[in-house]
Amino acid sequence: MELFERSAAEIARDVQGGTVSAADVTEAVLRHVHAVDGEIGAYLTVLDDVARAAATRVDERIKAGEKLPLAGVPLSVKDNMCLTGTRTTAGSKILEQWVAPYTATAVARMLDAGAIPIGKSNMDEFAMGSSCENSALGVTKNPYDLTRVPGGSTGGSAAAVAAFEAAIGMGSDTGGSIREPGAFCNLVGFKPTYGRVSRYGLIAFASSLDQIGPLTRTVEDAALAYEAMSGWDPMDSTSIDREVEPVSSHLRGDLSGLKIGIVKEFDTRALGDEIDELYDKAYHDLEALGAELIDVSLPTADYGLATYYLIAPAECSSNLARFDGVRYGLRVEGADVHDMYEKTRAAGFGPEVKRRILIGTYALSSGYYDAYYVRAQKARTLIADDFRKAFAQCDLIACPAASSPAFQFNAKSDPYSMYLMDYYTIPMSLAGLPALSVPCGWITPPGGDRPMPMGLQLTSPLFTEKLLLGAAHAYERATQHASKHKPAFDAVSGR
Amino acid sequence: MNSHTINGSIRILSSEKIDVRYVAKLARIALTDDEVERFGTQLSDLLEHVDALSRLDVSQVAATAQVVESRNVERPDEERPCLNRETVLTEAPQRQGGFFRVPRIIAE
Numbered sequence: 160m161e162l163f164e165r166s167a168a169e170i171a172r173d174v175q176g177g178t179v180s181a182a183d184v185t186e187a188v189l190r191h192v193h194a195v196d197g198e199i200g201a202y203l204t205v206l207d208d209v210a211r212a213a214a215t216r217v218d219e220r221i222k223a224g225e226k227l228p229l230a231g232v233p234l235s236v237k238d239n240m241c242l243t244g245t246r247t248t249a250g251s252k253i254l255e256q257w258v259a260p261y262t263a264t265a266v267a268r269m270l271d272a273g274a275i276p277i278g279k280s281n282m283d284e285f286a287m288g289s290s291c292e293n294s295a296l297g298v299t300k301n302p303y304d305l306t307r308v309p310g311g312s313t314g315g316s317a318a319a320v321a322a323f324e325a326a327i328g329m330g331s332d333t334g335g336s337i338r339e340p341g342a343f344c345n346l347v348g349f350k351p352t353y354g355r356v357s358r359y360g361l362i363a364f365a366s367s368l369d370q371i372g373p374l375t376r377t378v379e380d381a382a383l384a385y386e387a388m389s390g391w392d393p394m395d396s397t398s399i400d401r402e403v404e405p406v407s408s409h410l411r412g413d414l415s416g417l418k419i420g421i422v423k424e425f426d427t428r429a430l431g432d433e434i435d436e437l438y439d440k441a442y443h444d445l446e447a448l449g450a451e452l453i454d455v456s457l458p459t460a461d462y463g464l465a466t467y468y469l470i471a472p473a474e475c476s477s478n479l480a481r482f483d484g485v486r487y488g489l490r491v492e493g494a495d496v497h498d499m500y501e502k503t504r505a506a507g508f509g510p511e512v513k514r515r516i517l518i519g520t521y522a523l524s525s526g527y528y529d530a531y532y533v534r535a536q537k538a539r540t541l542i543a544d545d546f547r548k549a550f551a552q553c554d555l556i557a558c559p560a561a562s563s564p565a566f567q568f569n570a571k572s573d574p575y576s577m578y579l580m581d582y583y584t585i586p587m588s589l590a591g592l593p594a595l596s597v598p599c600g601w602i603t604p605p606g607g608d609r610p611m612p613m614g615l616q617l618t619s620p621l622f623t624e625k626l627l628l629g630a631a632h633a634y635e636r637a638t639q640h641a642s643k644h645k646p647a648f649d650a651v652s653g654r
Numbered sequence: 655m656n657s658h659t660i661n662g663s664i665r666i667l668s669s670e671k672i673d674v675r676y677v678a679k680l681a682r683i684a685l686t687d688d689e690v691e692r693f694g695t696q697l698s699d700l701l702e703h704v705d706a707l708s709r710l711d712v713s714q715v716a717a718t719a720q721v722v723e724s725r726n727v728e729r730p731d732e733e734r735p736c737l738n739r740e741t742v743l744t745e746a747p748q749r750q751g752g753f754f755r756v757p758r759i760i761a762e
Contacts, residue, residue, distance in 0.1 A: 260741045354722045367720055396727040397720070465704040476681060483682070485754055490747030496757045501684035513683055518697055520681040521672055534707050536717035541710065543721055574696055575703060591721030621722060 162187035167232040167326040167380040168407075171273065174231035175221060181231030185214035185275050188233040192277060192324045195648050200299045201309075201319035202278035203238050204246050213275045220273070227273030229387055234274040235316045235325035237282055240266050240371070241360040249362045250282040250294040250312075253482050253489045253507025263360025264395065265371045265388040266329065272387035277325050280315025284509045285479065286336055286364045288312050289580040292568065293511045301343060302646035304609045307565040310340030313374060317344040320374050322646055327384045328374035333365050334467050335561075335584025337372050338596040342560035342614025345598050345641050347631065348374050349381045352621050353591035354399035357392030365474035366397070368467075368588050376641065378597065378632040382407035385624060404625045410632035415449030417630060420553035423456045425583065430562050433602055434613070438559055441599040441615045441638075445557060448633055455549040455556065459541040463586040466542065468578060469522050469535035470589070475512075476519030482507060514574060543590040550620045555630055559583050560596035560614030564604050587618050594618040597631045598640040610644055672697045 162184055165173075173179045189207055196202055210233075217231055236242060239249040241259035248254045262270075270276065283293035291299045291314025299314045301307040302322040309318040316328030317340035330337040332350035341348020349372045356371040363369060373384035386407055391400040419442075427438040446452050484490035484503035491506045493499035508516070522531035549556060561580060571577040587594040596614035603610045615634070619627040635641070674694045678685045685693065739752055748755040 257745060260737055260745065352722065393729070397722075397724060399722060459710065462707060462710060465706045468700060469704055469707075480682075484747055485756055486742075487745040488747070493757065496759050497682070499757050500682040504682055505684040508683065510689075513685075513689070514693060514696060516681050516683065517672075517674065517677050517693060518700060521677045521697070524677065524680060531704070533717055534710075534712060535704075536719060537712035537715040538707055538710055539721075540715050540718040541712070543718060573699075575699060578700075589721070 161191070161323075163191045163233070163323045165326070166377050167229060167375065167383055168377070170232050170326060171228060171230045171383070174217070174273070175227060177221070181214040181217040181221070181273070181275060182211070184231045184233065185210050188277055188324065195322055196324060198300065198305065198648055199302055199318050199322045199324070200297050201235065201280055201315045201322060201324050203248060203250070203281050203296055203315065205278040206245060206276050209245065210275050210277050213270060217273050217275065228383060229269065229327070230273035232274045232327055233277045233325045234269055235278060235280045235319035235328040236266055236276055237313050237316050237328070237330050238279040239282060239286055239331060239362040240329060242266055242276060242279070245279060247279065247362070248296055249286070250284040250296055251507065251509070251512070252295045253503070255296065255489070257488050261360060264357035264392045266360065268388050269327070269329065269384070274327065274387070278319070280319050280328065282315055283312035284512050285362065285475070286312040286331055286333055287475070287511050287515055289335065289339055289577050290566070290571065291315065293509060295509045301565045302648050303345060303611055303644065304565065304607065304647055307567050307611065308343070310343035310565060312336040313340050317341060317346060317348070317374050320344070320346055320376060322648055326375070327380060329371060329388070330374050331361055331369055331371050332588065333368045333471060334588050335581040337374060338584045338594060338614065338616060339561050339580060341374050341596040342612065343565035345612035345644070346374050346376060347378050347381045347595060347597050347635070348372070348560075348614070349385065349595040349628070350588070350593065351385060351389060351624055352399070352593045354397050355389045355403070355593070355622075355624070357395040357398045359392055359394035363478040365471040366478060367474060368471060378628055378635045379407060379410060381595070382410060382628045385628070401622065406625045406628050409625055409629055411629035412633055412636065413449045414445060414630055414633050417450045417555060418453055418553040419445050419450045420455035420549050420556040421452055422460065422556060422558050423454055424458065424460055425558045427559060430559070434563070437600045437602060437613055438615070442557060444638055445634060448637055453553055455553055457545040457549060457586065459538065459545050460586040462538050463542055463589055464578060464582055466535045466538040466589060467581070467585045468518070469531050470539065472515040472519030473522045473532050474519070476516045476523065479512070479516055511574070539589050542586050546586070546590045546592060554619065554626060556618040558616050560616040564602045564611035564613055566604070583616060592618050592621060593624050593627050595627060595631055597635055599638070600640050601644060609647060612640070612644070672701070
């Protein structure tokens with residue numbers, strides 16, 4: 160196995176043990192990135208020099224006797240997270256040339272734990288999208304079929320990890336932006352409880368929903384990444400001051416004693432026979448591992464999409480007001496200051512960002528605020544209550560992560576059809592719950608000639624990441640779906 | 655006020671047309687005629703979908719702004735290190751000395 164193909168756990172163990180240096184791992188990964196990323200397009204910026212300097216520092220720290228849980232682990236950082244001295248674009252023209260003057264807490268913690276920043280990865284502009292096609296700065300392809308999208312909005316980090324251009328991808332999830340690309344790229348995509356990971360230095364989209372988390376090839380790697388990046392941060396007043404339990408040392412081998420809820424309203428028969436059978440099999444596998452399956456109901460989950468597409472745009476219209484051409488980013492000159500604002504924002508934002516700012520501004524405007532925004536906030540209460548009631552009966556909830564495998568480019572031309580991709584992930588976001596996607600099988604989509612991965616979404620109560628990752632680990636170990644097919648770029652690059 | 659009040663709850667009217675130009679003005683985004691047309695149709699379409707919320711009885715429900723417990727966060731009122739002025743101004747589209755330079759705001 161090539162150095163760059165190893166898991167984060169393997170690399171950290173070997174670098175810590177001195178059998179390989181962080182510098183060697185970094186060189187191998189950078190060589191691989193330069194060989195394949197022309198095809199994949201995972202990165203907007205490859206940080207050769209920054210990565211090499213970080214590797215040297217990690218090797219020095221290991222020699223000095225430090226224990227680093229992510230020693231030498233190659234890291235892909237979504238380009239909405241700040242890293243001092245590096246271009247940080249959020250996939251937008253308005254920040255195309257912006258260089259971050261500080262580092263996001265979650266990124267700083269990963270680097271402190273020994274991870275090596277290989278590059279800043281592509282994303283839907285300001286994290287608004289489910290395919291990465293809304294990036295204003297580049298195209299990212301799914302490593303399992305280059306004619307298909309990697310998912311989004313964390314498409315770049317997902318593609319990077321799937322194509323072995325990093326072992327851990329840092330993503331942000333507002334309505335599914337880690338879990339859906341995780342499912343599309345045969346990865347574990349993990350969104351911790353809202354507030355577990357500091358948002359300081361994450362370019363805000365919808366502040367009451369945004370949460371940073373990892374994309375990895377194994378559950379164990381997700382646990383290692385989570386331990387490194389999470390925890391209270393005085394720089395984010397919504398981060399939670401609550402102890403982060405050790406997780407990577409408590410991964411389970413079975414599911415005995417656990418009750419897993421299957422959601423009545425998420426009937427997979429609507430997704431077609433093949434997908435229905437795949438999830439049926441996944442639920443039976445959970446049972447075979449010792450879990451008791453019970454039916455639960457989330458009667459208002461169906462309102463998740465409508466609720467989300469009022470709350471998230473409302474928050475985004477407010478957050479993105481800061482991009483005005485005054486202090487940083489693009490400026491287009493105008494006749495007066497208002498003309499300058501309007502021209503700057505017209506030139507700097509892409510269509511999806513404009514759409515969401517407009518809908519959010521409308522929902523917050525005088526006369527509509529109660530009818531739209533407040534009503535959505537009340538619906539959010541009902542959705543969170545549904546989960547509370549369901550978790551009185553079960554420990555975990557299992558359902559699809561997405562309604563289909565990765566689709567082809569330009570397949571979702573009408574905005575609402577793209578929004579539907581987040582149907583299964585949005586309710587958990589609105590309730591702030593920890594949730595992840597873990598590979599659960601393969602489907603050859605109609606018209607496709609390669610099997611594409613599907614993801615099982617597991618959700619658990621607030622702050623029960625240990626339970627969630629533990630259960631996902633048992634399922635992953637028993638089923639081994641992820642290793643059944645290889646990415647397509649091998650054939651293309653003739654490696 | 656264009657929304658109607660029925661039985662004490664506010665009903666969303668999906669037939670409403672968004673005045674896209676007015677909203678874009680509030681959002682400080684210049685739109686082309688083509689964008690006004692396209693966004694108008696797309697936003698009306700989205701509003702029809704979110705109209706589903708009018709079927710929910712939320713008359714007895716409190717609004718949720720934040721799902722996880724939150725409390726007021728305070729700190730001692732002391733100076734702390736922050737970015738220095740030169741670092742911040744490096745990214746300014748236009749500067750003059752130690753200031754951000756902007757077009758004239760108050761007319762002569």
